[in-house]
Amino acid sequence: MALPHVLIFPLPIQGPVNCMLKLAELFCLHHQEIHVTFLNSEHIQQRLLNCTDVQIRFKKYPNFKFMTIPDGLAEDNPRTGDQVRNLVKGVEDVSSPLLREMVTSGLLSPNSEKPVTCLLVDGIVTFAVDIAKEVGIPLLYFDTISPCALWTCLCVPKLIEAGEIPFKGNDLDALVNNVPGMEGVIRRRDLPSFCRAPDLNNPTIQRIVKEGKHIVQAQGLIFNTFEGLEGPILPQFRTLCPNIYSIGPLHIHLKKSLSSKCSVPKTSTSNSIWKEDMSCMDWLDEQPNKSVLFVSIGSVATMSKAQLLEIWYGLVNSKTRFLWVQRPGSVIGLEENNDIPMELSKYTKERGCIVSWAPQEEVLAHPSIGGFLTHCGWNSTLESIVEGVPMICWPYFVDQQVNSRYVGEVWKLGLDMKDVCDRAIVEKMVREIMEVRKIEFLERGREMRKLAIESVNEGGSSYKDLDSLVEDIRLMRI
Numbered sequence: 001m002a003l004p005h006v007l008i009f010p011l012p013i014q015g016p017v018n019c020m021l022k023l024a025e026l027f028c029l030h031h032q033e034i035h036v037t038f039l040n041s042e043h044i045q046q047r048l049l050n051c052t053d054v055q056i057r058f059k060k061y062p063n064f065k066f067m068t069i070p071d072g073l074a075e076d077n078p079r080t081g082d083q084v085r086n087l088v089k090g091v092e093d094v095s096s097p098l099l100r101e102m103v104t105s106g107l108l109s110p111n112s113e114k115p116v117t118c119l120l121v122d123g124i125v126t127f128a129v130d131i132a133k134e135v136g137i138p139l140l141y142f143d144t145i146s147p148c149a150l151w152t153c154l155c156v157p158k159l160i161e162a163g164e165i166p167f168k169g170n171d172l173d174a175l176v177n178n179v180p181g182m183e184g185v186i187r188r189r190d191l192p193s194f195c196r197a198p199d200l201n202n203p204t205i206q207r208i209v210k211e212g213k214h215i216v217q218a219q220g221l222i223f224n225t226f227e228g229l230e231g232p233i234l235p236q237f238r239t240l241c242p243n244i245y246s247i248g249p250l251h252i253h254l255k256k257s258l259s260s261k262c263s264v265p266k267t268s269t270s271n272s273i274w275k276e277d278m279s280c281m282d283w284l285d286e287q288p289n290k291s292v293l294f295v296s297i298g299s300v301a302t303m304s305k306a307q308l309l310e311i312w313y314g315l316v317n318s319k320t321r322f323l324w325v326q327r328p329g330s331v332i333g334l335e336e337n338n339d340i341p342m343e344l345s346k347y348t349k350e351r352g353c354i355v356s357w358a359p360q361e362e363v364l365a366h367p368s369i370g371g372f373l374t375h376c377g378w379n380s381t382l383e384s385i386v387e388g389v390p391m392i393c394w395p396y397f398v399d400q401q402v403n404s405r406y407v408g409e410v411w412k413l414g415l416d417m418k419d420v421c422d423r424a425i426v427e428k429m430v431r432e433i434m435e436v437r438k439i440e441f442l443e444r445g446r447e448m449r450k451l452a453i454e455s456v457n458e459g460g461s462s463y464k465d466l467d468s469l470v471e472d473i474r475l476m477r478i
């Protein structure tokens, strides 16, 4: 029987790369008989090498190798939110034929004992269905967004058929009826942002419909979530796909595994594609317990200068302390930092800290953090949940709209600020989570944190699902 050899291919942006690399490390750590090839875009690989110790870290695993592939974008392309569509197109037009060639020609496995036996790719990589069929190997899709958000995407054809999208009229607060399991919860404004497009020829809608048709052809679906959080929505997928593996939160799953392996020294697990500024940890050490609001909008979201100022004034007026990640290029129209109003700079010097990239998992685990103003990317949301940090959600696009609704309305772990960017509202929400309703949110956060940790402990639901995934790959029974 051929040795199990998994080819992992993430969408080349920070969120998916981060969590797929964590899964790869988990495979390597526990299951040396599984060979893992991690296929990165050249751009991502270079940045990982520049900003982290991945090269040394993964050298420890003889069964692991990185390979690279172009993503079709020029090296200096900013790869921010408005470029994601081009990135996906580049992956389809440039990476896809190369990937096919690599898998079919044996280039990925020059040692013929180890041909690829399983494809494990981002859900957006629709062409993987054809490659897997052509080569005759199983396909696992890993959708690194939340199952709740993915479910709304899979329901888009149903919403179109029922005449719910495109929206008729301007009432974004109208409830949506055709997302089974989410009745009474999801309003139009909580659907993925592309659902607001006025016409069905919108390329993102077209792409999502196509993606939905492919996803159900995979032999398995992997999710970075846990039963205690998204248990109610997971059965919806079981009717579509024979194998569902819910194995998150991956970052604590990995940390737990690393610490239980005494032979492996304590190392960083950072997969950042920006250099982490560790000085903010020293700053956090000097702040009182639960007094700091962390502000970050992840790796692709952007804001206008006007929005930056509204948030900044809101923070300053709330008189809270804050640690803010202002990623280079994330504020459109901000050329010079020195045209920031004097009162904001002055306050920031006294009670704030701004960095261009932070060690986010460590930041959220720091005792002085009391809240998180987030764009609700799925990784950030899970990282916050694991640390029991209450959230103010300011979603930017796609899945983040659904996550923020769930955080605010269903899981009650914070407040949803979508579609608003106003200093008075920012101030009010900051005060609510940091002062007025602090105890309530912290308690709720503690309960969910407990469930998250239990899920990755031996015998927990995510622990068991990861075991089944590995066994299924190992015995090639998917």
Ligand SMILES: O=c1ccn([C@@H]2O[C@H](COP(=O)(O)OP(=O)(O)O[C@H]3O[C@H](CO)[C@@H](O)[C@H](O)[C@H]3O)[C@@H](O)[C@H]2O)c(=O)[nH]1
Binding pocket: 013, 014, 015, 016, 018, 019, 144, 145, 146, 272, 296, 297, 298, 299, 300, 301, 325, 356, 357, 358, 359, 360, 361, 376, 377, 378, 379, 380, 381, 383, 397, 398, 399, 400
């Ligand atoms: O200063 C920072 C800021 C972020 N991060 C990390 O970067 C990742 C960001 O991931 P995420 O919160 O998911 O945001 P995006 O990078 O925007 O993620 C993309 O991919 C996600 C799925 O993987 C989707 O949910 C998002 O909508 C999509 O934008 C997280 O692990 C953070 O810990 C840092 O390490 N330091």
